[in-house]
Amino acid sequence: MEVVIESDSASMARDIFSVRMAGNVVGDDAIASLEYAVKYLNTPLLIVLGHENCGAVSATMGDYGVGRVLPQLIGKIRLAVQTATKNYANCTKDQLLEKCIEENTRLGMNKLMSPSEKIRTLVKEGKVAIGCGVINLENNKIKWVVAPAVQ
């Protein structure tokens, strides 16, 4: 299944409550923002969206020098890289990056629900759908890792 995001930024600003973090890491600030969205704006759908060739995931795989603050970010992505590296041991480096990005969205989606009783309850009640995927920034097509659905 593929979806193309319309590039009309005015309608996106109106219709999409977007929380952007490098490496689409799901931390307390992002969770708090999304709790607000589901509670007060009645947001019906949560998507953890990674993107192809993500530099933060690539950095976690060891491609870039590590700066002063980057280690904190990398620490939040490391489990995804370790899991994908274990599960896809025979991939090329590019394929492995893709799998790490996908795993990072899957772990992010799970992490989104674990500390938030509000989000977990709304998902369980079928009032909020949740999913995760990876967008190609050149054509805006999304490859779903977990297609958005009421769980």
Ligand SMILES: [Zn+2]
């Ligand atoms: Zn990125």
